[in-house]
Amino acid sequence: MAEATAATVLHVGGAAPYDVVVGHDVLARVRDLLGPGVRRVALCHAPGLGDLVARVRDQLDGLEVLDLPLPDGEHAKTAVVAAEAWEALGEAGFTRSDAVVTVGGGATTDMGGFIAATWLRGVPVVHVPTTLLAMVDAAVGGKTGMNTGAGKNLVGSFHEPAGVLCDLDALVTLPRPELVAGLAEVLKCGFIADPEILALVEADPDAALDPATPALRELVERAIGVKVGVVVDDLRETGGRDGHPGREALNYGHTLAHAIERGTGYRVRHGEAVALGMVYVAELARRVGRLDAATADRHEQVLRSVGLPVRLADVGADDLGFEELLATMRVDKKARGDRLRFLVLDGLARPTVLAGPEEDALRAAYDHVRRATP
Ligand SMILES: NC(=O)c1ccc[n+]([C@@H]2O[C@H](COP(=O)([O-])OP(=O)(O)OC[C@H]3O[C@@H](n4cnc5c(N)ncnc54)[C@H](O)[C@@H]3O)[C@@H](O)[C@H]2O)c1
Numbered sequence: 001m002a003e004a005t006a007a008t009v010l011h012v013g014g015a016a017p018y019d020v021v022v023g024h025d026v027l028a029r030v031r032d033l034l035g036p037g038v039r040r041v042a043l044c045h046a047p048g049l050g051d052l053v054a055r056v057r058d059q060l061d062g063l064e065v066l067d068l069p070l071p072d073g074e075h076a077k078t079a080v081v082a083a084e085a086w087e088a089l090g091e092a093g094f095t096r097s098d099a100v101v102t103v104g105g106g107a108t109t110d111m112g113g114f115i116a117a118t119w120l121r122g123v124p125v126v127h128v129p130t131t132l133l134a135m136v137d138a139a140v141g142g143k144t145g146m147n148t149g150a151g152k153n154l155v156g157s158f159h160e161p162a163g164v165l166c167d168l169d170a171l172v173t174l175p176r177p178e179l180v181a182g183l184a185e186v187l188k189c190g191f192i193a194d195p196e197i198l199a200l201v202e203a204d205p206d207a208a209l210d211p212a213t214p215a216l217r218e219l220v221e222r223a224i225g226v227k228v229g230v231v232v233d234d235l236r237e238t239g240g241r242d243g244h245p246g247r248e249a250l251n252y253g254h255t256l257a258h259a260i261e262r263g264t265g266y267r268v269r270h271g272e273a274v275a276l277g278m279v280y281v282a283e284l285a286r287r288v289g290r291l292d293a294a295t296a297d298r299h300e301q302v303l304r305s306v307g308l309p310v311r312l313a314d315v316g317a318d319d320l321g322f323e324e325l326l327a328t329m330r331v332d333k334k335a336r337g338d339r340l341r342f343l344v345l346d347g348l349a350r351p352t353v354l355a356g357p358e359e360d361a362l363r364a365a366y367d368h369v370r371r372a373t374p
């Protein structure tokens with residue numbers, strides 16, 4: 001466990017402002033984030049988190065706690081699970097003065113957030129993310145949702161949390177592949193907005209993977225800072241200002257990523273798929289003359305330095321065919337009618353939309369991620 005230092009509080013402004021607290025040994029802050037009026041809490045949590053859930057529950061002393069365990073990972077993000085949760089809340093007579101607390105990775109915060117968003121058309125939710133990915137991305141910004149047969153996150157809503165509590169000590173039990181996967185979203189923030197993130201990881205990839213280091217904490221805070229900066233301007237993904245694509249920038253690498261996740265039955269982790277998706281769009285942007293070769297190559301170098309995949313074969317997904325991936329990409333939320341839209345870079349930290357690229361370019365970029373691992 002790292003030395004206790006003061007927590008960092010990142011404030012998210014807007015119509016429903018809230019705080020994101022980051023630090024070591026900060027679980028006691030959950031009560032402050034819930035606010036004074038709450039009497040009852042539905043505790044949505046992933047299985048197998050050891051004593052982490054019990055330690056959050058201890059902090060809810062004096063409140064009535066309804067245990068709402070969710071299945072692990074993507075198994076939580078289904079309509080059946082949502083329906084079961086609504087029945088449980090109904091039986092318990094859960095009202096608008098009650099709140100949801102989520103404890104787990106991004107799948108748990110997405111589903112717990114969706115349950116909170118939909119019950120009585122919205123009750124407060126406080127997220128206690130326990131993976132790196134959920135801390136830097138899923139728990140912040142109010143996107144909630146679940147998957148359908150056609151694809152990832154196709155049902156959901158925007159429901160901002162009342163607070164987010166990132167206790168870095170939770171990462172101590174996180175298996176290394178999950179920590180590595182979380183770094184993909186951190187590096188995404190480096191490419192779209194904050195190149196200092198890339199420099200930090202390049203300088204010491206091992207430190208970036210150690211939850212006790214100041215380097216990891218700085219990466220977490222910087223990545224959250226990028227996300228907050230984007231969502232305060234464009235919460236509902238309707239578009240940015242002054243040529244910036246707005247919230248869609250956070251979708252960098254996600255068009256192919258979601259297709260890979262669906263195509264592999266969610267066997268490939270979200271962060272791993274995002275790494276591959278970023279390599280794909282970097283190559284696409286290079287091919288259509290948007291991105292210089294050095295920045296495109298930098299994607300592969302920095303992703304590989306922390307053990308993220310850069311070729312489909314790295315995750316055993318090179319049997320995914322282009323046609324199948326293309327069909328799934330067509331239901332991506334950024335698509336408009338028949339027109340696919342990709343987030344690409346015009347340069348480092350210069351995100352932009354590439355609308356309707358030629359199929360030849362899409363296929364050539366696919367051939368790139370399908371090539372042998374360098
Ligand atoms: N809403 C958003 O803005 C947003 C952003 C990014 C990702 N997401 C979603 O987040 C999900 C991915 O999140 P994830 O990578 O956290 O995966 P996850 O939630 O599936 O968690 C990964 C695994 O780690 C385990 N785990 C969690 N915390 C642990 C801990 N402290 N110690 C040991 N094990 C632990 C989980 O039980 C699970 O098995 C995807 O569904 C993705 O679509 C949403």
Ligand SMILES: O=C(O)C(=O)C[C@@H](O)[C@H](O)[C@H](O)COP(=O)(O)O
Nearest residue numbers: 137141143152153247250251254333
């Ligand atoms: O917050 C956002 O906006 C993002 O796009 C963040 C992504 O990392 C995240 O995976 C999100 O769930 C993807 O959103 P979707 O709208 O493409 O489902």
Ligand SMILES: [Zn+2]
Nearest residue numbers: 185254270274
């Ligand atoms: Zn993501």
